[in-house]
């Protein structure tokens with residue numbers, strides 16, 4: 001973990017960045033920017049000595065009046081996923097990201113959290129490399145990959161024009177104790193509501209889940225890999241896991257039955273070839289079975305059965 005750095009984080013109230021923000025806050029000056037729609041989360045961050053600052057990506061002004069510009073490291077995880085307005089999602093994510101990079105142009109490293117959702121679909125068990133074809137179709141959230149790909153363009157442009165060393169980390173399925181918890185928690189809530197889990201008509205789709213503890217551990221090494229032009233890396237876990245296998249494991253742990261509904265529209269997760277990430281950031285430390293058990297216990301206290 002870095003020490004004595006000055007770090008700006010966006011998206012720290014969400015699932016992905018909060019664990020990293022809290023870990024970094026122990027030995028660094030950390031500023032978290034966001035709307036803080038949940039005041040409890042802001043209170044928790046401030047109790048840990050983290051500074052919070054109101055910043056709305058969709059604001060008219062850049063929102064950095066009063067924010068220092070001498071940060072050494074930036075983690076940009078905030079996202080507007082959108083609810084149908086493509087124009088808005090592209091503009092908000094690209095412009096806010098550009099303004100943030102311009103404000104932090106003197107940093108040693110800027111990391112933009114992108115997504116596995118911008119890879120074009122291949123065979124369900126295909127392990128995508130960073131060179132695989134991109135595509136922006138998403139049945140479950142059409143604006144999301146479009147906004148992320150547009151923001152990646154802004155990030156690449158500003159990395160080069162500002163000379164700001166940058167990493168674009170395309171994140172796979174993240175899961176952890178904070179925020180919405182990630183795919184296993186979201187789908188478990190559906191199971192509790194008696195809703196089926198969509199799966200392909202044959203076989204299953206695969207992902208490369210990554211616990212937020214591993215995200216926090218690997219972040220400094222991905223900052224160290226920042227470069228101009230931007231370094232692009234698939235940020236997924238070491239294990240490839242089928243969604244049927246994942247949710248069957250969840251069902252065994254909680255005793256809540258899972259109903260799989262084969263169909264044409266699924267979540268559209270993808271599996272990663274994580275060779276580049278392992279070379280840059282080393283191996284993961286949390287296995288998916290134990291990680292999912294811990295995360296379910298955090299989100300659904302008392303529901304998780306002890307191991308026999």
Ligand code: NDP
Nearest residue numbers: 011013014015016034035036037056057077078079171174
């Ligand atoms: P969450 O939905 O949990 O959190 C979203 C974050 O974005 C919140 O901290 C929110 O802060 C912030 N935010 C949203 N709108 C604005 C705005 N207008 N201005 C300022 N801040 C805003 O997201 P995750 O933690 O799940 O995702 C974090 C990043 O990781 C995103 O970039 C996402 O695309 C990426 N990712 C996530 C994956 C996952 O499995 N979760 C998989 C792949 C990529 P607040 O509401 O307090 O302002």
